Amino acid sequence: MTDITSDLLSLRLQRLYRDIQSAGGRALESFWAEIEQHGSPIIEPGANGDSLVTFLWKDDGLARQVAVIQDWGADGIREHHMTCLPGSDVWYVTRRMRDNTRTTYQLSPNPSDNRDQPAPYQPDPLNPRTFTAFFSETGNDILFSLLELPGAPALPWRQTHSIPAGRIELHQPFDDRRLWVYLPAAQTTSPLPLLVVFDGVPYKDRLHLPEMLDYLIAERKIPPVAALLIDNRDRSELLCRSEFADHMANKVIPWLRNTYTITDDPHETVVIGSSYGGLGAAFLAFKHPQIFGAVLSQTGWFRWHPEDDPEHHWLARQMAEHARVQVMFWLQVGNLEVALMLDGGPSQLAANEYMRDTLRAKRYQVSYQEYSGGHDLSSLESPLAGALTDILNRA
Numbered sequence: 001m002t003d004i005t006s007d008l009l010s011l012r013l014q015r016l017y018r019d020i021q022s023a024g025g026r027a028l029e030s031f032w033a034e035i036e037q038h039g040s041p042i043i044e045p046g047a048n049g050d051s052l053v054t055f056l057w058k059d060d061g062l063a064r065q066v067a068v069i070q071d072w073g074a075d076g077i078r079e080h081h082m083t084c085l086p087g088s089d090v091w092y093v094t095r096r097m098r099d100n101t102r103t104t105y106q107l108s109p110n111p112s113d114n115r116d117q118p119a120p121y122q123p124d125p126l127n128p129r130t131f132t133a134f135f136s137e138t139g140n141d142i143l144f145s146l147l148e149l150p151g152a153p154a155l156p157w158r159q160t161h162s163i164p165a166g167r168i169e170l171h172q173p174f175d176d177r178r179l180w181v182y183l184p185a186a187q188t189t190s191p192l193p194l195l196v197v198f199d200g201v202p203y204k205d206r207l208h209l210p211e212m213l214d215y216l217i218a219e220r221k222i223p224p225v226a227a228l229l230i231d232n233r234d235r236s237e238l239l240c241r242s243e244f245a246d247h248m249a250n251k252v253i254p255w256l257r258n259t260y261t262i263t264d265d266p267h268e269t270v271v272i273g274s275s276y277g278g279l280g281a282a283f284l285a286f287k288h289p290q291i292f293g294a295v296l297s298q299t300g301w302f303r304w305h306p307e308d309d310p311e312h313h314w315l316a317r318q319m320a321e322h323a324r325v326q327v328m329f330w331l332q333v334g335n336l337e338v339a340l341m342l343d344g345g346p347s348q349l350a351a352n353e354y355m356r357d358t359l360r361a362k363r364y365q366v367s368y369q370e371y372s373g374g375h376d377l378s379s380l381e382s383p384l385a386g387a388l389t390d391i392l393n394r395a
Helices: 011-023 025-038 200-206 209-218 242-259 276-287 314-321 348-361 377-391
Strands: 042-045 050-058 065-069 090-098 102-110 130-134 142-148 167-171 179-183 194-197 226-230 269-274 294-298 328-334 365-371
Touching: 011 025, 011 042, 011 090, 050 102, 102 377, 130 377, 179 200, 179 209, 179 242, 194 242, 200 209, 200 226, 209 226, 209 377, 226 242, 242 276, 269 276, 269 377, 276 294, 276 314, 294 377, 314 348, 328 348, 328 377, 348 365, 365 377
Parallel strands: 194 226, 194 269, 269 294, 294 328, 328 365
Antiparallel strands: 042 050, 050 090, 065 102, 102 142, 130 142, 167 179, 179 226
8 A cells, every 4th residue: 555644634644644654443433432432523633823723534435536615715615625545444634724724514415426516615523613504583593513723813802791781672664673782781871882783693693793792892902882783684685775874874873873872973883794784884884874984894705796796896896987986994804715706707805805905095094914714703802802992992
């Protein structure tokens, strides 16, 4: 059998391959017992502060190939396919990642050789840690496997229960759209700065935004702030729809200011969203800068274009062609978002870089961050807290 150890990035798989040569099946039994005890993936130190992450699948005799979703890009994902270790039942692929990565993934064992038609994805059966990637109010949650590397940032608001908690009030003043209003525990007579947050359910329940705000306020990392969490059950309204932006500016915000003591200073009014929501947040502020003076876009879907315009980067092109408005931008995108897209267009990372460069060329104030993760909610929580601290404490 040819020695392939020099081609294996994982030292643990190198050792397994050598052990198979001398001990055969006993080496495999010992290896799988170790994985069952410690879980998958295998995480090993890499160079320059990175980690080597080896995803695994135990061959059941049915899979002809196994894919892992790790590079996120939604509808254009190209999977990373595993290799079967010769003489074993171990499928593997090793990725190099920053040591502070937090993200999710799924696996797809396929009984066919057609790499373009993967079998349904599923959580990693060797990884006991899961993350509810898509929360369904009807009970059909979608679970992914959670990957947290040793340097992943702490999420202290998840463990803190002794700090004063703000309150959340539900309103439905416009048809059946739900609006949640977060108010801080601290009493104040001054108008509160405002966060306007698209995709209110995920930010409220999956990104723990209310608890995060409680913690940041109690720790004096940010001033007391109010938040309006918008229910976007039809997320297509976030795709640069003027009627939705006008509804927000002309109906929702006036209602909010009439109901609560909220700032009317655009400099203190921040609109936030992720993916489609990040695109929608930037469009809303661009269209109504007299109300929304700051944007936090988390992995904004800036590669979008209307059906009647085949060129990508539609919103960036509009901003390049029109006069600069008084809006500040905080752009965040995952360093793993480099997937090639089926439509041949830019990756998520490239699209956000393009937006950054376009805004800077127009002399907008832009903060840009590539966090260690992908296009998934688990990657966004810590970057969200960091950005809020920066935005709400700017001079």
